[in-house]
Amino acid sequence: MVQADPNSPPQAPAAPQPHVRPASLRDLDRLTDVLTASFYDRDGWRQWVYPFIRLGIYEDLKQRLKAQSPRYACLTAIAIPTADSTPTNGEAIAGTVEASLRQPWPWQGDRHVYISNLAVDQTFRRQGIALTLLRSCEQVAQRWGICELHLHVMEDNLAARALYRKAGFSVVQTEDSPASWLGLQARRLLMRKTLQPPTHLTKP
Numbered sequence: 001m002v003q004a005d006p007n008s009p010p011q012a013p014a015a016p017q018p019h020v021r022p023a024s025l026r027d028l029d030r031l032t033d034v035l036t037a038s039f040y041d042r043d044g045w046r047q048w049v050y051p052f053i054r055l056g057i058y059e060d061l062k063q064r065l066k067a068q069s070p071r072y073a074c075l076t077a078i079a080i081p082t083a084d085s086t087p088t089n090g091e092a093i094a095g096t097v098e099a100s101l102r103q104p105w106p107w108q109g110d111r112h113v114y115i116s117n118l119a120v121d122q123t124f125r126r127q128g129i130a131l132t133l134l135r136s137c138e139q140v141a142q143r144w145g146i147c148e149l150h151l152h153v154m155e156d157n158l159a160a161r162a163l164y165r166k167a168g169f170s171v172v173q174t175e176d177s178p179a180s181w182l183g184l185q186a187r188r189l190l191m192r193k194t195l196q197p198p199t200h201l202t203k204p
């Protein structure tokens with residue numbers, strides 16, 4: 001057994017792991033807040049368009065949740081309250097992610113699970129919540145009998161790129177667009193992770 005070094009500084013206790021569950025229509029407002037604030041600025045003139053962007057995100061997400069497709073999952077991470085966390089009414093939604101089963105034409109590649117809209121509320125960042133959500137997507141993929149996970153990330157999103165690298169994804173393609181050629185937008189990177197095939201494969 002490894003003995004703790006009595007001279008080393010005391011270790012900060014690890015943040016408790018969030019609870020991950022499927023999102024429901026009841027979560028819609030809070031999930032929309034997390035997504036909008038994570039992907040869009042509201043500084044200066046942007047505050048005027050922010051409510052319209054929020055409304056668009058709300059309506060899109062509502063449609064996806066209402067459709068209840070067996071090939072789609074929206075997950076939400078619920079923060080576990082700690083002794084010094086601010087008390088909230090109900091659960092504290094800390095983050096979200098969506099996973100969908102994609103079946104491209106045979107010449108376009110294999111069936112895979114596509115991960116999108118991964119976002120963690122500012123207050124809960126760097127506590128391993130995104131990693132936990134990605135692991136939950138892997139479990140969803142395994143339940144669907146799929147070993148390939150794909151996602152896109154913008155080349156200049158260094159935080160997300162570091163996260164995906166840590167989660168075991170690697171870049172397989174760099175995608176240019178007219179806006180990136182003109183230097184107006186970063187390029188998109190396609191990243192992939194292959195899971196170990198589970199012993200029992202269940203088709204969705």
Ligand SMILES: CC(C)(COP(=O)(O)OP(=O)(O)OC[C@H]1O[C@@H](n2cnc3c(N)ncnc32)[C@H](O)[C@@H]1OP(=O)(O)O)[C@@H](O)C(=O)NCCC(=O)NCCS
Pocket residue numbers: 038039117118119120121124125126127128129130131132152153154157158159160162163164166
């Ligand atoms: C990217 C994002 C989802 C990360 O969420 P998170 O819960 O803070 O991430 P985690 O705590 O699970 O981080 C795991 C690892 O990812 C990397 N990472 C995460 N955020 C990072 C940052 N800001 N800078 C550098 N590395 C970062 C680190 O390696 C980290 O491990 P460490 O904390 O032990 O160093 C969050 O910052 C976010 O919501 N960003 C805005 C939306 C977005 O860009 N989504 C991704 C779209 S492709």
